[in-house]
Amino acid sequence: MIKYLVFLFPIFLKAQEIKLLSQDALPSNYDVFWGKDVVGCSYFSIQNDVFKVCENHSANFTSNLGGKLTNVDVFNSLNVFLFYKNTNAVVVLDKQFNQIKSVSSTTLLFDFVKPASQNDFWFYDNFTQKIGLYNLNTDSHRMISNVIQNKIIYAHSDYNSFYWIDDTFTYYSIDKFGKIKNLGVVPAFEQIAFDSSDKWLLLKENQIWFYDYNQKKLKALHIEEKIIKNFCFKDGILAIFTENLISNYQLKFE
Numbered sequence: 001m002i003k004y005l006v007f008l009f010p011i012f013l014k015a016q017e018i019k020l021l022s023q024d025a026l027p028s029n030y031d032v033f034w035g036k037d038v039v040g041c042s043y044f045s046i047q048n049d050v051f052k053v054c055e056n057h058s059a060n061f062t063s064n065l066g067g068k069l070t071n072v073d074v075f076n077s078l079n080v081f082l083f084y085k086n087t088n089a090v091v092v093l094d095k096q097f098n099q100i101k102s103v104s105s106t107t108l109l110f111d112f113v114k115p116a117s118q119n120d121f122w123f124y125d126n127f128t129q130k131i132g133l134y135n136l137n138t139d140s141h142r143m144i145s146n147v148i149q150n151k152i153i154y155a156h157s158d159y160n161s162f163y164w165i166d167d168t169f170t171y172y173s174i175d176k177f178g179k180i181k182n183l184g185v186v187p188a189f190e191q192i193a194f195d196s197s198d199k200w201l202l203l204k205e206n207q208i209w210f211y212d213y214n215q216k217k218l219k220a221l222h223i224e225e226k227i228i229k230n231f232c233f234k235d236g237i238l239a240i241f242t243e244n245l246i247s248n249y250q251l252k253f254e
Contacts, residue, residue, distance in 0.1 A: 018210055018219055020238070023248040032069075033241035035193075035232035037077035042239070042246070045069055050082060052097055059097035065089050065104075075115050075157065083113045090121065092136065101136050108132075108141065112164070114157035116176075122162040124152055131162060131174055144178040154192055165192075187211060187218060193233040201233045208238075210251070223249070 030044035030051065037043070041054040048069050052059045063069070067087030074080055079100075082091040090113050092101040109126040116122050119137050124130075131145040150166035157163065161173045163183075171183040187209070189202040200211040201221075206228055210219045223240065230241040238249045 017254040018221065019252040019254065020221060020223065021250040021252055023237070023250055025245055025247045028241065028244055028246045033230045033232070033239070033246065034072035035074055036234050036237075036239060037074040038234075039077060041074075041077065043072050043074050043080070045072065050097075052080075061091075061093055061097045061099070063091060065091070065102075071113070073113075073115055076118075079115060079118060081113060081115050081121065083110070085110065103134065103136070103139070108134075112152060112155040114155055114162060116157060116162075117159050122155075122157050124148070124155065124164070133176065144176065145174055145180065156194060184216075186213070191230065193231060195233045195236065199233075201231065201238065203228060203231065208240075221251075223247075 028044070030046055032045045034043040034045065039054070041052050044051045044053065048063045050061045050069070050072060063082065063084070065084050065087050067084035067089060069082060070085040071083040072080065073083070078095050080093040082093065088105060088110055090103040090110065091099055094100050108123065110123050111126045112124040114122045116133060120133050120135055123132055123134055125132060128143065129147045130143045131148065132141050132143040134141040150168055152164045153167050155162065155164040161175050163171070163173045165171050165186060169186050169188055171186050172180055173183060174180045187202060189204050191203040193201045198212060198214040200213055202209045202211050206226065208221045208223060208228070208231065210221055225240050225242050225247060227242055228240055229243065232239050236251050238251055240247045
């Protein structure tokens with residue numbers, strides 16, 4: 001993972017208190033924790049074996065693409081996206097973890113892939129340095145942006161927009177019609193997770209910070225975990241993945 005560090009001087013959050021309520025800590029023998037979906041299922045991987053672990057059932061998928069798994073996107077649990085950057089391939093799974101689509105392009109060089117509507121996904125193409133939409137039904141694509149000037153270091157999406165942060169830590173969005181908005185500069189981070197459009201968690205130098213995007217304010221969260229491999233933030237629950245443990249906390253705002 002490439003880490004980007006710049007020194008900013010944000011406003012620190014004082015008025016709002018944040019309590020961390022420990023829920024549980026579960027053993028984990030997986031290599032990577034990719035996050036949780038809207039129904040609470042967790043996603044992990046060991047090499048190229050991907051696991052979906054829910055309260056009452058689990059499933060797994062093994063790729064035959066031969067490439068290293070770059071990302072698992074669970075924004076829509078009905079269509080789970082697996083991205084293999086070094087083989088330029090995308091695999092889409094249904095909620096039972098059956099493969100329903102595989103995409104491997106020779107004309108596009110995917111750098112970021114994010115789900116859009118049920119039949120589309122957003123992508124950033126390294127060949128053209130443009131953002132586009134790929135249709136899974138027709139295996140066709142269309143570019144919707146001009147050349148993106150700075151390197152994208154993070155991206156996420158919803159049904160209507162693709163969002164990214166570049167290496168100047170400037171935050172942007174683009175809709176399906178190609179309209180780009182500059183959403184401002186954000187604090188430096190090594191990892192980032194969103195619970196909503198205004199509640200973010202940032203990891204920098206093994207410290208997790210709560211960031212209020214609307215107020216542009218930061219607050220350090222005091223946690224016991226010393227070495228954090230990954231984390232996710234959904235529905236007010238912070239899940240922290242360490243070497244062999246997943247710890248879950250509820251964030252309570254007062």
